[in-house]
Structures are given as C-alpha cells and as structure tokens.
Amino acid sequence: MAITHYLKPYVAWVTGWWRNNHQASSVWRLTRLYTGLLMLVVGILLWVLYQLSVGQLGRSQTLQLNQLQQQQQVLAEELSQADFIRQFEQQAEQSRQFIMAYSDNHTTYGRLATIPKRVTACPQIARFPVYNYNEIRLFSGCVQSLNNGRLLVATDDEALFDLREQFIQASVAALALALALGLITGWFFSAQVLRRVNSINEIALKVEAGELSARVPLSKRNDEFDHMATHINKMLLQVEHSFDAITGVTDAIAHDLRTPLGRLRLRLEQAQLDAKKQHVTSEQLSSMLAELDGILATFTAMLELTRLEQQQQKANFKQLDLANIAEDAIELIQPLAQQRNQVLNVEIKQACKLLGDATLLFRAIYNLLENASKYAGEQSQIKLTVNATGFSLSDNGPGIPESETDKVFQRLYRLESSRNSPGYGLGLPLVRAIIRLHEGEVKLQSNQPGLTVLVNFGE
Amino acid sequence: MRILVIEDDLTTQQFLQRALTEQGYQVDVASDGQDGLFLALEHNYQLLVLDRMLPKLDGLTVLSTLRNANKTLPVLILSALDSVDERVKGLREGGDDYLVKPFALAELLVRIEILLQRQRGQAEPQSNKLQVADLSMDLLARQVWRGQQEIVLQPKEFKLLRYLMEHAGQVVTRTLLFEAVWDYDFDPQTNVIDVHVARLRKKVELDGHNPLLETVRGVGYRMVAK
Numbered sequence: 001m002a003i004t005h006y007l008k009p010y011v012a013w014v015t016g017w018w019r020n021n022h023q024a025s026s027v028w029r030l031t032r033l034y035t036g037l038l039m040l041v042v043g044i045l046l047w048v049l050y051q052l053s054v055g056q057l058g059r060s061q062t063l064q065l066n067q068l069q070q071q072q073q074v075l076a077e078e079l080s081q082a083d084f085i086r087q088f089e090q091q092a093e094q095s096r097q098f099i100m101a102y103s104d105n106h107t108t109y110g111r112l113a114t115i116p117k118r119v120t121a122c123p124q125i126a127r128f129p130v131y132n133y134n135e136i137r138l139f140s141g142c143v144q145s146l147n148n149g150r151l152l153v154a155t156d157d158e159a160l161f162d163l164r165e166q167f168i169q170a171s172v173a174a175l176a177l178a179l180a181l182g183l184i185t186g187w188f189f190s191a192q193v194l195r196r197v198n199s200i201n202e203i204a205l206k207v208e209a210g211e212l213s214a215r216v217p218l219s220k221r222n223d224e225f226d227h228m229a230t231h232i233n234k235m236l237l238q239v240e241h242s243f244d245a246i247t248g249v250t251d252a253i254a255h256d257l258r259t260p261l262g263r264l265r266l267r268l269e270q271a272q273l274d275a276k277k278q279h280v281t282s283e284q285l286s287s288m289l290a291e292l293d294g295i296l297a298t299f300t301a302m303l304e305l306t307r308l309e310q311q312q313q314k315a316n317f318k319q320l321d322l323a324n325i326a327e328d329a330i331e332l333i334q335p336l337a338q339q340r341n342q343v344l345n346v347e348i349k350q351a352c353k354l355l356g357d358a359t360l361l362f363r364a365i366y367n368l369l370e371n372a373s374k375y376a377g378e379q380s381q382i383k384l385t386v387n388a389t390g391f392s393l394s395d396n397g398p399g400i401p402e403s404e405t406d407k408v409f410q411r412l413y414r415l416e417s418s419r420n421s422p423g424y425g426l427g428l429p430l431v432r433a434i435i436r437l438h439e440g441e442v443k444l445q446s447n448q449p450g451l452t453v454l455v456n457f458g459e
Numbered sequence: 460m461r462i463l464v465i466e467d468d469l470t471t472q473q474f475l476q477r478a479l480t481e482q483g484y485q486v487d488v489a490s491d492g493q494d495g496l497f498l499a500l501e502h503n504y505q506l507l508v509l510d511r512m513l514p515k516l517d518g519l520t521v522l523s524t525l526r527n528a529n530k531t532l533p534v535l536i537l538s539a540l541d542s543v544d545e546r547v548k549g550l551r552e553g554g555d556d557y558l559v560k561p562f563a564l565a566e567l568l569v570r571i572e573i574l575l576q577r578q579r580g581q582a583e584p585q586s587n588k589l590q591v592a593d594l595s596m597d598l599l600a601r602q603v604w605r606g607q608q609e610i611v612l613q614p615k616e617f618k619l620l621r622y623l624m625e626h627a628g629q630v631v632t633r634t635l636l637f638e639a640v641w642d643y644d645f646d647p648q649t650n651v652i653d654v655h656v657a658r659l660r661k662k663v664e665l666d667g668h669n670p671l672l673e674t675v676r677g678v679g680y681r682m683v684a685k
Contacts, residue, residue, distance in 0.1 A: 286676065286677045293563070296561050297646075316547060328641060328643070331615050332615075332641060333651070335651075336654050358643065362641075362643045363643070363645060370651075
C-alpha cells in the first residue's frame with residue numbers, strides 16, 4: 001500500500017503527460033498508429049514464418065513418431081516376442097533421429113535405461129525430461145502399451161528447442177527493430193507532414209494577430225499542401241485587398257468629406273455672425289443646402305455602390321437593347337457638349353441585346369459621357385460606338401496616365417488634375433459596378449491622344 | 460385638403476406637419492403602421508405620406524391593406540431604401556410616387572401638389588391640345604405654336620415642354636422633369652436638366668412675347684398659369 005501511495009504522483013504525472021501529448025500533437029498520434037500497424041504486420045509475418053518452419057518441423061516429428069509407434073505395433077503383432085525384441089533392439093540401435101525404448105516387466109530394451117513414468121499415451125506427444133549419463137535432456141514423445149510392456153518413441157527435443165529459441169530471439173529482435181524503425185520513420189514522416197500544417201497554422205496565427213501580409217511558404221513539390229497553401233495565399237491576398245480597400249475608403253471618406261463639411265461649417269459660422277447684425281440671406285442658405293446635398297449624394301452613391309457590388313439588383317433585369325439606351329444618354333448630354341463646343345458622334349454598328357437594368361445601364365453610359373465631356377475639354381471630339389457585345393467611348397482630350405488607369409476605379413480616387421473640379425470620385429467605380437453586375441468588363445485604353453473606354457459584355 | 464402623414468421618426472414627422480400646415484393643408488400624423496392604417500381607414504384623406512419602414516405594421520402592408528379596402532387616395536412613399544427594387548415594390552403595391560430619404564422639402568411639396576392635381580384632373584376630359592397664354596401644343600400633330608409662329612422642337616424638347624405645360628402654374632423639380640422626359644428614375648445630380656431647359660427656353664421665349672417659363676430658385680421651374 002505504501003508503495004502504491006508513493007508511486008501515485010508519478011503515475012499521475014506520466015498519464016497526464018501522455019494525455020497532454022496525446023491531445024497536443026497529432027505527430028505523436030500518427031507515429032503511434034503507424035508503429036502499431038508496422039508491428040502488427042511484422043508480427044503476422046513472424047507468426048506465419050514460425051508456423052512454416054518450427055511449427056511444421058514439430059508437426060512432422062509428431063507424425064513420424066506416431067508412424068514409428070504404429071509400425072512397431074504391427075511388428076509386435078506379427079512377430080514372436082523374441083523376434084520382435086531382436087528387431088526392435090536393432091532398429092533402436094540404428095535410428096539416429098528417434099529414441100525408442102521398450103520395456104516388458106523385467107527388462108528395458110533400446111536406448112534408455114528405463115522408461116519414465118509420467119509420459120503421455122500415444123498419439124498425444126508431450127515433453128518430458130530424461131536423466132541420461134548425468135545430464136538432463138528434454139525429449140518429446142509418447143508411450144504405447146504393447147504385448148504386456150510399454151513402448152516409448154521419442155525424439156530429442158533439444159534441436160527443435162534451440163531452433164525455437166533462436167526463432168523467438170530473432171523475432172523479438174525483429175519486432176524491436178520494427179518498433180524503433182516505426183517510431184523513427186513514423187515520427188519523421190508525420191513531422192514532415194505536420195510541419196507544413198503547422199506552418200499554415202503559424203501563418204493563420206500571424207494573420208489573426210493582424211499581420212495580413214503573411215503568406216504560407218510554398219515548396220517545390222506542388223503537392224496537395226502546396227495547392228492548399230496557394231488557395232490560402234490567394235484568399236489572404238483577397239482579404240488584404242478588401243481590407244486595404246476598406247481602410248482606403250474610410251480614410252478617403254474622412255478626408256474627402258471633411259472638406260465640404262468644413263466649408264459648410266464656415267458658411268454656417270458666417271451665417272451665425274450675420275444673423276446677429278442683419279438677416280441671413282436666402283443665397284447664403286441655398287449655398288449651404290447645395291453643399292449639404294453634395295455630401296448626401298456622396299453617401300447615397302456609396303451605399304448604392306456597395307449594393308451594386310453585392311449584386312443585389314438583378315431582380316429587375318429585362319431584355320433590352322443597349323443602342324436605345326445609348327441614344328437616350330446621348331440626347332441627355334448633347335446640350336452640355338454643345339455648350340463646350342464638343343463634337344459628339346454616335347455610331348450604332350449593331351444592336352446590342354442583353355438582359356439588364358435599363359436605368360443602371362443608362363447611368364453607366366451617361367456617367368461615362370459626362371466624364372468624357374467634362375475632362376476632354378473645349379472643342380474636343382467624343383465618339384460613342386455600339387456593337388453587338390458592348391460599346392466603346394473615345395475622346396481626344398488629355399486622357400489618363402497609364403499608371404492611373406486602375407486607380408480611377410477605386411472609390412473616392414481622384415486624379416491630381418481633377419482635384420479641383422466638382423465630384424467625389426464615385427462615378428467610375430459606379431460604372432464598373434454596374435457593368436460587372438451585367439457580367440461585363442470595363443477597360444481604359446489610351447486613344448493617343450485621349451482616352452478610350454471599352455465596355456464588353458462578352459458571351 | 461386633408462393629408463395624413465405616417466412617419467415614425469418624430470423629428471421628420473413634426474417637420475413635415477409644420478411644413479405642410481404652412482402650405483395650407485390640414486395634417487394628421489401617426490407614428491406607427493397600426494395607428495396610421497386606422498386613421499386612413501376611418502377618415503377621408505386626400506393624400507397619404509407613408510414611410511416605408513414603420514413599427515408594428517410595415518408601410519407596404521399598410522398600403523396594400525388600404526388598396527384592398529378600395530381606398531384610392533394618392534400615396535407618396537418615403538423611404539431610406541433606395542434601390543430600383545424597392546421603388547418597383549412600392550409602386551407595385553399601389554404607391555403613386557416614391558421619394559428617397561434624405562429628401563428636399565421643396566421636392567416633397569412639389570410632388571404632393573402634383574399628386575393632388577392629378578387626382579383632381581382625373582375627372583376632366585383629356586384634350587389633344589394644350590394652351591398656356593399664346594403658347595399652344597397639338598399633341599396629335601406634334602406641333603407647337605407661339606402665337607402665329609411655329610416652333611420646331613426635337614422629341615425630347617417636345618416632351619419637356621409638354622410636361623411643363625401640363626403642370627402649368629405648378630412648380631416642377633429637375634428630378635421630376637428628368638423622370639418624365641427620360642423615363643429613367645434616378646437623380647442625374649448635375650445641371651444637365653438646366654441646360655436642356657435653357658435650350659428649350661431659347662426656342663420658346665420669343666422677343667415681343669411675355670416670358671412663360673420661370674426659374675424657381677433652388678427648386679425647379681414653373682410654367683405660368685393658363
């Protein structure tokens with residue numbers, strides 16, 4: 001009792017360690033599983049081998065002993081006692097492999113001095129010790145009563161016994177080797193596999209901690225882990241982009257809306273001062289309202305953009321012809337272009353039939369036309385071409401630098417050159433969101449000089 | 460003229476009540492869908508201003524219940540939900556107009572006036588001719604005359620003038636004009652409508668004739684009364 005009490009904390013520590021280890025690492029679990037399987041396979045192999053060698057040997061000995069015993073039985077029946085004893089002694093003398101002894105009531109013939117008492121009856125074979133010339137040897141054999149005497153047939157077990165012993169020793173060694181090998185290779189392979197899982201885990205932890213730029217390392221093997229890593233990296237890139245976009249937009253909102261809000265504040269302050277001395281004029285209030293309307297419109301556009309990007313508006317899609325919508329948009333922009341002495345050309349090459357929302361598409365085209373008219377400058381030429389899969393709009397104004405063609409689609413992004421003209425940098429993002437809602441793509445190209453907007457609704 | 464306003468935001472509600480009362484309307488208010496529906500069913504209002512999102516009973520449910528009870532009064536839906544979907548839903552349930560929050564008071568007043576006038580005008584026989592002072596429009600022949608002189612208009616200009624003449628004496632906003640002439644419902648946000656009106660004005664206002672089209676600052680335009 002005292003010992004168990006003494007051992008208890010150690011046992012608890014070991015089981016605790018085992019359990020923790022068991023839970024903490026699948027390396028250990030996989031290693032054990034692998035080693036166990038390996039041992040099982042080696043064990044089965046050894047057993048089969050044993051049965052085929054040592055086992056087979058034992059069985060054939062049993063068979064032979066029984067045959068020998070039966071043979072003597074037959075001889076005993078056929079021959080006279082004296083003849084039988086004579087041939088028996090001869091055979092016992094000659095046989096190297098088998099030990100034979102026969103005793104009638106007085107004498108024992110054969111290789112042994114006496115027949116041991118406790119030997120099983122044939123055909124059951126059992127092992128028994130024999131004292132022979134001052135040494136103890138182990139025999140396997142059986143005893144059969146024969147003509148008022150007892151016949152013993154046996155075989156020296158020593159050789160088989162040694163063989164079995166050697167076999168068992170070899171087996172233990174083999175199993176130990178298998179265990180060691182299993183543990184080592186199992187550990188190695190599982191660690192190899194899990195190291196990659198762990199590397200992904202580490203990255204996930206880093207990302208969790210806010211390091212969005214962390215990426216899972218790739219190996220050259222291009223295996224399943226690399227595929228997974230590639231997907232995870234792609235996902236992280238997407239997340240990082242969205243995150244950057246959100247941060248960018250938040251910053252941009254704070255920055256860009258602070259300007260008109262600041263102006264509004266100044267105007268209100270002025271109005272407050274004026275109100276003390278004289279009355280506040282309607283013009284003052286109108287300009288404040290206009291400022292506020294601009295801010296509200298920006299928010300509306302942002303909300304709309306989000307909704308469009310989430311693709312929530314497909315319910316109203318109808319079959320329509322883009323050419324009709326383009327013509328409507330041209331009619332709307334026409335007087336504005338005329339005011340700026342711009343030449344506006346429309347070419348409808350083909351009808352462009354598609355499933356869509358007329359109002360949204362109208363806005364997209366009008367927005368692009370308005371941009372073209374606004375930025376291309378006085379006396380520029382603007383051309384809208386509609387074909388079967390979309391439309392293109394080109395002008396010969398100053399265009400957009402190559403490096404900026406992607407950025408202009410970002411929310412609230414404004415080119416340096418257009419900072420001072422009205423607008424909030426939501427027009428092009430809105431256009432792209434609308435085009436994408438219709439499963440199309442919009443591209444900006446240099447028109448040398450000027451800008452070409454290509455919109456393609458594809459197939 | 461009795462108007463019912465169902466609006467749960469108290470600031471907006473009080474503001475609307477005050478503004479509409481100042482315009483000479485008799486205004487009742489309700490703060491939730493249930494009260495609002497009760498009032499609308501009990502009394503004969505000439506117009507209902509209905510918020511889309513209401514406690515207890517949703518605005519669209521109030522509307523469809525009213526329509527099922529054969530109440531034909533014009534309904535103007537106010538909503539913070541601005542998507543074509545929402546607009547279509549509201550109009551399908553029997554709304555007559557749809558205004559997105561935040562809205563300009565002037566826009567709301569103009570739309571209410573137009574809805575009420577449309578209600579009154581339904582009884583009058585439709586004529587093929589419009590006449591404002593010495594400006595006349597033949598809807599069938601698609602011709603416009605100023606006194607003895609014919610004015611040639613492009614299709615969109617014709618539509619623009621027609622809408623202005625139909626609402627002669629009333630203020631119409633830029634958004635209303637855009638919706639009526641182009642039939643896409645959104646607010647183009649720019650002065651493009653002003654440019655169109657200016658061009659139309661150049662053709663219609665002739666030397667030696669009284670000006671017919673006035674600009675209403677901050678709101679829109681008005682064709683002088685017939």
